[in-house]
Amino acid sequence: xxxxxxxxxxxxxxxxxxxxxxxxxxxxxxxxxxxxxxxxxxxxxxxxxxxxxxxxxxxxxxxxxxxxxxxxxxxxxxxxxxxxxxxxxxxxxxxxxxxxxxxxxxxxxxxxxxxxxxxxxxxxxxxxxxxxxxxxxxxxxxxxxxxxxxxxxxxxxxxxxxxxxxxxxxxxxxxxxxxxxxxxxxxxxxxxxxxxxxxxxxxxxxxxxxxxxxxxxxxxxxxxxxxxxxxxxxxxxxxxxxxxxxxxxxxxxxxxxxxxxxxxxxxxxxxxxxxxxxxxxxxxxxxxxxxxxxxxxxxxxxxxxxxxxxxxxxxxxxxxxxxxxxxxxxxxxxxxxxxxxxxxxxxxxxxxxxxxxxxxxxxxxxxxxxxxxxxxxxxxxxxxxxxxxxxxxxxxxxxxxxxxxxxxxxx
Numbered sequence: 001x002x003x004x005x006x007x008x009x010x011x012x013x014x015x016x017x018x019x020x021x022x023x024x025x026x027x028x029x030x031x032x033x034x035x036x037x038x039x040x041x042x043x044x045x046x047x048x049x050x051x052x053x054x055x056x057x058x059x060x061x062x063x064x065x066x067x068x069x070x071x072x073x074x075x076x077x078x079x080x081x082x083x084x085x086x087x088x089x090x091x092x093x094x095x096x097x098x099x100x101x102x103x104x105x106x107x108x109x110x111x112x113x114x115x116x117x118x119x120x121x122x123x124x125x126x127x128x129x130x131x132x133x134x135x136x137x138x139x140x141x142x143x144x145x146x147x148x149x150x151x152x153x154x155x156x157x158x159x160x161x162x163x164x165x166x167x168x169x170x171x172x173x174x175x176x177x178x179x180x181x182x183x184x185x186x187x188x189x190x191x192x193x194x195x196x197x198x199x200x201x202x203x204x205x206x207x208x209x210x211x212x213x214x215x216x217x218x219x220x221x222x223x224x225x226x227x228x229x230x231x232x233x234x235x236x237x238x239x240x241x242x243x244x245x246x247x248x249x250x251x252x253x254x255x256x257x258x259x260x261x262x263x264x265x266x267x268x269x270x271x272x273x274x275x276x277x278x279x280x281x282x283x284x285x286x287x288x289x290x291x292x293x294x295x296x297x298x299x300x301x302x303x304x305x306x307x308x309x310x311x312x313x314x315x316x317x318x319x320x321x322x323x324x325x326x327x328x329x330x331x332x333x334x335x336x337x338x339x340x341x342x343x344x345x346x347x348x349x350x351x352x353x354x355x356x357x358x359x360x361x362x363x364x365x366x367x368x369x370x371x372x373x374x375x376x377x378x379x380x381x382x383x384x385x386x387x388x389x390x391x392x393x394x395x396x397x398x399x400x401x402x403x404x405x406x407x408x409x410x411x
Contacts, residue, residue: 004117005042008035012046013119016057018172020210021241025061036073041080045088046119048074052092058174058212059242083108084123090135091126102136113164118171121164125176128161129183131191154191161188169209177206177214207234212241219249228259239270247273248282255285255295264295283310284323291327300337303327322351326359333362342372360387365396368410377408 004010008031015028029050035043049056050063051070057063071094077085078096083105089095090102106127113120127133131154134140144150161183168176183192184199203221206214219234232253239246251270254263268289274282287306290299307324314321329348332341346366349359360383366372368380381400387393403409 004112004115004120006035006040008032009040009042009046012043016046016050016061017175018118020058020060020174025058025063029061029063036076039080041077041082041085044073044077044080045082045085048077048085049088054242054244056175060212060240084112084120087123087127087132090132091123091130106133106136113167116171118168118173118176121171122168122173122176122179125161125164125168125179128158128164129179129188131158131188133157151190158188158191169206174206174209174211177202177209177211181206181214181217207237210241212238212243212246215241216243216246216249219246223253223259228253232259239273244277245274245279245281247271248279248285251282252285255289264289266295268295278309278313280310280314280321283307283313287324288327291331300331302337304331304337307331322353325349325351326356329359329362333366342366344372346372355386357387357390357393360384361390361393361396364393368396368400377410381408 005013012028012032012035015022015024029047032043032047032050036047048070050061051066051073053059053065053067071092074085074089074092074094075096078089078100086095086100086102086105087109109120109123113124127136139153141147141150144153162180165176165180165183169180181199181202184195184202187194203214203218207218215234215238219231219238222228222234223231232250235246235250235253239250247270251267251274253259253267254270255267256262268286271282271286271289275286283306286296287303287310289295290297290303290306292298304327307327311321311324311328314323325348329345329352331337332345332348334340345362349363352359364380364383364385364387366380367376367383369375377400381397384393384397399411400408401411
């Protein structure tokens with residue numbers, strides 16, 4: 001050990017990045033804290049990345065996310081002369097104002113990358129993808145004889161990120177798979193266009209390399225292709241890897257019995273794990289489960305809270321989410337889990353864009369009786385008639401008739 005960095009840093013890179021599911025991530029995090037405190041600039045660099053959230057480290061480690069602390073530690077990495085720290089600071093926009101030899105930093109990191117260090121290979125990929133090489137080489141469009149020459153230079157340099165990310169991925173840096181996905185799907189500005197055909201090939205490769213986001217994408221691709229049992233396995237791996245939304249997808253399959261025996265109790269446990277992230281679908285399905293008592297004890301109050309959260313969050317910023325409006329309307333109409341509120345019940349139910357007899361029954365009752373709305377027997381009867389041959393709407397319809405003038409009135 002210690003081929004590229006100090007022994008503690010090499011150990012931390014192996015446990016945190018290259019063998020991220022070894023279970024030793026927490027111990028190596030503490031090792032980094034001690035080594036950074038002793039003045040190791042490279043330890044400061046890696047520690048700062050661990051604090052920058054799931055775009056920079058596997059979320060399954062459970063490391064705290066603290067961007068301000070990460071920035072302070074990264075500045076220490078630069079002060080201690082870490083070449084990797086300087087490039088990381090450049091990528092994160094945290095580079096201090098004092099003059100630094102960024103070319104020497106790049107050369108140092110490139111030497112380690114060419115020697116096989118996956119962390120440095122990943123860092124080079126970032127530099128080329130973000131086009132930070134322009135600042136390192138102190139070049140801009142004015143440095144070239146023509147816009148065409150500048151464009152050719154940008155394309156050639158930026159495209160190098162692909163090779164470095166592939167090398168980093170082969171070396172165990174699963175984060176490189178996500179960067180490749182972004183590069184292939186979005187391209188790099190005007191320098192490199194999107195390459196969707198390569199993105200499609202990457203799902204399986206990235207999934208097998210352990211990238212949780214690509215495991216999720218690969219699982220969705222498999223499910224759409226009908227390989228539901230195989231999809232289930234990748235959803236589970238992605239969920240255990242900490243990918244947001246993966247527990248929801250896994251729970252959805254168990255809740256519906258898709259590709260697996262139905263297990264509503266386990267499904268609800270999956271949905272619970274997504275709640276701290278504010279996942280709307282998990283709030284909706286767990287709310288439905290609480291409403292009916294499927295997999296969990298029936299609890300109208302919690303059902304209303306979960307579904308209301310999903311409704312409010314899903315309708316922010318001009319978006320529209322009416323998935324749970326029937327259940328919300330039913331709770332308001334009956335006074336289940338919340339106070340009875342006919343006006344609010346009507347608001348929810350009239351947002352439904354699908355037909356359901358019970359919703360028509362409730363709307364018909366409210367209009368015919370004038371509950372929460374001005375009385376409109378004619379409109380109420382129309383809703384009740386649409387509710388079909390169910391006992392409740394048929395019984396309610398018996399309360400109304402047409403008078404001699406053809407107007408609907410109460411009997």
